[in-house]
Amino acid sequence: MTNEELFWQLAGELMRQDTRVEEGTIMKGRCLRAHGEFVALPDFKGAGLVVKLSRSRVQELLEAGVGESFAPAGRVFKEWVSVPLQDAELWGDLMRESVERAVRAARG
Numbered sequence: 001m002t003n004e005e006l007f008w009q010l011a012g013e014l015m016r017q018d019t020r021v022e023e024g025t026i027m028k029g030r031c032l033r034a035h036g037e038f039v040a041l042p043d044f045k046g047a048g049l050v051v052k053l054s055r056s057r058v059q060e061l062l063e064a065g066v067g068e069s070f071a072p073a074g075r076v077f078k079e080w081v082s083v084p085l086q087d088a089e090l091w092g093d094l095m096r097e098s099v100e101r102a103v104r105a106a107r108g
Contacts, residue, residue: 003047003086007042007049023100027072032095035046037102040095044072051090051098055079066090072101 001009008087011032014021031041040051050070053061058081061067067081085092 001086002082003043003048006086006091007040008090010095011040011042013092014095015104018099020103034099034102035106037105039102044070044082045082048084048086049094050080050082051094052080053094053098054100055098057081 032039068078
């Protein structure tokens with residue numbers, strides 16, 4: 001299974017379980033959104049899962065060696081992390097975590 005196929009399989013499950021989650025677009029590609037916030041995107045330039053989380057959570061994943069900085073066009077996005085190693089359980093957990101972060105942010 002490709003990274004993109006796994007991403008959309010997990011995204012499909014999330015969208016069926018949670019009506020706040022929907023497909024959107026970012027950087028001319030498909031992505032996952034919740035409450036209008038970007039949540040995750042699949043395999044951007046070979047990055048595996050790219051997911052938006054809190055800065056502290058991104059830092060934890062970087063320090064654990066699980067994630068890599070996401071820097072499209074050379075600028076690091078501090079609330080985004082890429083997880084290149086395909087891991088359905090981890091990817092699903094991080095996607096759900098990102099949805100919850102987006103929901104909390106929408107509530108203020």
